[in-house]
Every structure is written in structure tokens, then in C-alpha cells.
Amino acid sequence: MFTEPRSGRLAAWGNALLAGNVSPDDAALAIVSEDAVHRIEGLPGEEGPVGLTLALGRLRALGATGYRVAMPTAGHPLGLSGPPEFNARALEAEEAVTVFGVALGLVPELYEAGPEGDLHREVVWHCLPVREAPPADVPSLGEAERELAEALREATAVLSGLDVAGGGPAAEAAIDAYRARAEAGAGELLAPGYPARAVRVLELARRVGLLVSVAYEHGPGGAVSASEMAARGEALRPVERVARRAQVAAYNAYVEERERRG
Structure with missing residues (x-):
């Protein structure tokens, strides 16, 4: 998660x-x-x-x-x-x-x-x-946002292929818990003064991270073989990498904006 x-x-x-x-x-x-x-x-x-x-x-x-x-x-x-x-x-x-x-x-x-x-x-x-x-x-915010949009589609496709997306009470509970925390922390993703785009990128990175976590933790019926886990990790590793890069880009946006302005 x-x-x-x-x-x-x-x-x-x-x-x-x-x-x-x-x-x-x-x-x-x-x-x-x-x-x-x-x-x-x-x-x-x-x-x-x-x-x-x-x-x-x-x-x-x-x-x-x-x-x-x-x-x-x-x-x-x-x-x-x-x-x-x-x-x-x-x-x-x-x-x-x-x-x-x-x-x-x-x-x-x-x-x-x-x-x-x-x-x-x-x-x-x-x-x-x-x-x-x-x-x-570390990508720019614009690059991170474009990469995340593609990663979100890829993560959803991987979940669907693994019969995990939306399937099973454990996966649904994980998603519900994430949504509850997101609502409780609305407006607190970043500190005051950050650009709106950085907040948007960080929220999208969280969504991608959630899907990756659900895919790793909740297989069909809760039973996941070693080969299935290996295939899942190979499919999700690039998506996870994109989400982490976007997180860093969002947190670093303050400094990058200062540098851009000179």
C-alpha cells in the first residue's frame, strides 16, 4: 500500500x-x-x-x-x-x-x-x-504526469489479466481503506505553496501505487503460486518504478520551480 x-x-x-x-x-x-x-x-x-x-x-x-x-x-x-x-x-x-x-x-x-x-x-x-x-x-512534472497516465492503464490491464481488479473481498477492502485515508487527508498531500500540478501528480502516483499493492497482495482467491508471483512482479515492476519517479518529481517541484525562475 x-x-x-x-x-x-x-x-x-x-x-x-x-x-x-x-x-x-x-x-x-x-x-x-x-x-x-x-x-x-x-x-x-x-x-x-x-x-x-x-x-x-x-x-x-x-x-x-x-x-x-x-x-x-x-x-x-x-x-x-x-x-x-x-x-x-x-x-x-x-x-x-x-x-x-x-x-x-x-x-x-x-x-x-x-x-x-x-x-x-x-x-x-x-x-x-x-x-x-x-x-x-527525476522527471519533470509534465513528464511524470504523462508517464503516470500510461502506467495507470498498464496497471489496470495487469490487474484485469490476473483476475485481481475489483475481484475478491480482500482487494475491495484494500481499495476502500485507501479511499478512506485519501478522503481524510484531502488537501494535505503536499505542504502549502506547492503548484496544483504537483498535488495532481502525487495523487495519481498514489492511485497507481494502490493498484500495484493490490496486485501484489491479493491474488485470485488469495492463492498465488511462485510462478504467478514472478510473472506479476515482472509485469508490475515498470509501473511501480514510474509511480516512484512521479512521487519524487512531485516533492521536488518546489525546488525545480525555483530553478526554472532563476
Whole structure:
């Protein structure tokens, strides 16, 4: 199921803070969301981890003008620009934030404690140097939107071919749960100040991600053989890749718009 990456929240609300659209406390609250606390360690000029509000202010003082998201997976360094140490940490976490203007990157590490259903989650963001270069394989919003429209058709066709689309109570329950969350979070896909097209692209990426999740998790009658799973993965992997690229493009739209305007 599609989930909002922590790097997406930090980039979106960090950008809104830089633009003066939200207060530091509101930005920090939105970034932390349902976690207990977020800290950033390794900031230049700071000893040990510091709180999120202080850290965002410190990054701004260092020259931060925007935040980008990276969502790399094995064989796909999406949004990364190096060096190898940062790329390796980001790949392990499958997400990261790069700070535009100061050549720094942030990689989250999650700590959990407590029983299931009452987990206490803390996040430490590790601050590391990054290479100032264009991020890998990130499309423009226009490209992402066109690719997603095609991916949505492909995902629907794959689901139909697997007899999954709309079939079975488990798949229907997954779709209903997604719709309920989407309605509850309407208008909160991105932070204030993002272009409407970025919101539209992110919502479409969520829809594609939902279809991919349903296809992976709910086979005909709940029974899926190893060969069926392999065929399903091969068919859906390109669709999943497009959805991830679109997510990154949407979160990065603030910085891309600033660059375009010069």
C-alpha cells in the first residue's frame, strides 16, 4: 500500500517553511506526524542530535534554499547525486533528502519500541555531505504526469489479466481503506505553496501505487503460486518504478520551480 515517505514530509514542509508559508513549529509538527520525535545529527556546528525546529533553522542559516527527495532502490539511484557514502546510506533506508544550497543530505533511521499497536517511533536524520549535481532519473512534472497516465492503464490491464481488479473481498477492502485515508487527508498531500500540478501528480502516483499493492497482495482467491508471483512482479515492476519517479518529481517541484525562475 502507498505510504507517505518521511523524506517527503520533511522536504515538503521544509520547503513551505523556507517560503514563509508555515511557521517553524507547524512545519516540525507536520514532519513528525505520528512519530514521537525527530532529531537531526551531524549538522555542521552542532554537537550531537538536535531537535527538528532548531535543525531546520540551522540549515537555513547555513544557506539552505530548498529540499529534494530521493527514493532509491537496488539498481535505481532515484534522486541521488553522490558521493558513494551518502548513496549507500540512502539506498539502505530507501529514501533521503538532499538540501539544495548547502550540499548536505539527510537520511532517516527509525527506532521503534513497545508492543504492536502501541509503538513508540523515533527518527534520527543523519546529516552527510552530498555532491552538487542533478539528481538521477527525476522527471519533470509534465513528464511524470504523462508517464503516470500510461502506467495507470498498464496497471489496470495487469490487474484485469490476473483476475485481481475489483475481484475478491480482500482487494475491495484494500481499495476502500485507501479511499478512506485519501478522503481524510484531502488537501494535505503536499505542504502549502506547492503548484496544483504537483498535488495532481502525487495523487495519481498514489492511485497507481494502490493498484500495484493490490496486485501484489491479493491474488485470485488469495492463492498465488511462485510462478504467478514472478510473472506479476515482472509485469508490475515498470509501473511501480514510474509511480516512484512521479512521487519524487512531485516533492521536488518546489525546488525545480525555483530553478526554472532563476
